[in-house]
Amino acid sequence: MATIGILTGGGDCPGLNPVIRAVVRKAHNEGYKVIGIKDGWKGLIEANTMPLDLVATSGILHRGGTILGTSRTNPYKKEGGVEKVKANFKKLGLDALIATGGEDTLGVANKLTKDGVPNIVGVPKTIDNDLSATDYTFGFDTAINIAMECIDRLHTTAESHHRILVAEVMGRHAGWIAVESGLAGGADYILVPEMPVDIDEICEAVKKRHARGKQFSIIVVAEGAKMKERDVTQDQSLDEFGHVKLGGIGETIAKEVEKKTGFETRVTVFGHIQRGGSPTAFDRILGTRFGVKAVELVKAGQFGHMVALVGNKIVAVPLEEAVRELKTIDMELYNVAKEFFG
Numbered sequence: 001m002a003t004i005g006i007l008t009g010g011g012d013c014p015g016l017n018p019v020i021r022a023v024v025r026k027a028h029n030e031g032y033k034v035i036g037i038k039d040g041w042k043g044l045i046e047a048n049t050m051p052l053d054l055v056a057t058s059g060i061l062h063r064g065g066t067i068l069g070t071s072r073t074n075p076y077k078k079e080g081g082v083e084k085v086k087a088n089f090k091k092l093g094l095d096a097l098i099a100t101g102g103e104d105t106l107g108v109a110n111k112l113t114k115d116g117v118p119n120i121v122g123v124p125k126t127i128d129n130d131l132s133a134t135d136y137t138f139g140f141d142t143a144i145n146i147a148m149e150c151i152d153r154l155h156t157t158a159e160s161h162h163r164i165l166v167a168e169v170m171g172r173h174a175g176w177i178a179v180e181s182g183l184a185g186g187a188d189y190i191l192v193p194e195m196p197v198d199i200d201e202i203c204e205a206v207k208k209r210h211a212r213g214k215q216f217s218i219i220v221v222a223e224g225a226k227m228k229e230r231d232v233t234q235d236q237s238l239d240e241f242g243h244v245k246l247g248g249i250g251e252t253i254a255k256e257v258e259k260k261t262g263f264e265t266r267v268t269v270f271g272h273i274q275r276g277g278s279p280t281a282f283d284r285i286l287g288t289r290f291g292v293k294a295v296e297l298v299k300a301g302q303f304g305h306m307v308a309l310v311g312n313k314i315v316a317v318p319l320e321e322a323v324r325e326l327k328t329i330d331m332e333l334y335n336v337a338k339e340f341f342g
């Protein structure tokens with residue numbers, strides 16, 4: 001009986017467990033055995049696994065997070081990491097590996113495919129929705145719905161206290177969450193990593209609202225948004241994929257806006273709330289479709305590819321194409337949001 005391994009890497013998000021469940025069910029129906037690799041690439045370096053069958057994956061469809069655990073481990077940054085991955089691939093008797101993750105996890109998968117571990121299939125996962133070659137990634141829909149609900153709740157406090165409220169949402173390199181949650185939540189200004197922050201422009205929009213008698217405003221900002229003069233980060237330490245720890249842009253914006261307008265301004269950081277809880281119906285279904293398709297690619301021997309949503313079809317695209325560049329926001333959509341600024 002052929003054996004498929006599956007791992008989940010990078011940040012957790014709603015929809016991972018539906019993928020795992022679907023992989024196990026489809027693999028069972030096709031006569032494969034499935035081994036779960038714990039904690040992403042770290043688990044393959046350490047040969048840390050758990051058996052996965054229909055019993056182990058029963059009842060996990062609605063659960064957020066991942067029953068396999070995750071980490072941001074990069075085998076290429078660990079001494080002997082790649083060699084251990086190759087050795088454990090053979091030791092565990094894996095005939096194929098399904099790697100579920102974002103740009104970093106799939107970037108490693110793409111490198112390993114070229115470096116002697118060819119039997120890998122990718123499943124795209126990122127709440128930021130910034131992976132190329134797929135229209136949507138699971139977790140994103142849940143994240144924007146959570147963020148939208150939080151923005152809805154900010155409106156009543158902002159209006160009651162005549163305040164400007166800044167909502168900081170996730171989005172390291174791309175502002176998809178900011179744009180879509182802000183547009184759906186009726187934000188009065190949206191700031192994204194793709195465009196430098198212009199404080200004066202924001203303040204003018206806020207003053208314009210006040211001149212119309214609107215004595216409150218909601219500003220949504222992606223955590224990766226940058227000031228014109230400088231980047232804003234919590235510290236300069238890097239993770240194994242070279243990312244700095246983001247955070248603080250919301251507080252910076254709030255202070256600048258209050259100083260320039262004289263209006264009381266507060267900040268709320270949504271943070272990991274956006275990652276947690278049950279996935280939406282869209283994400284449960286998308287994760288399930290991705291998991292089933294991933295096993296189909298294994299069966300067809302179509303390795304070095306990632307499953308993707310294109311239109312309403314689940315297709316296979318080369319891993320190299322998926323990680324070549326980040327998918328930044330659709331400016332047409334952002335221009336729609338801009339119609340409601342101020």
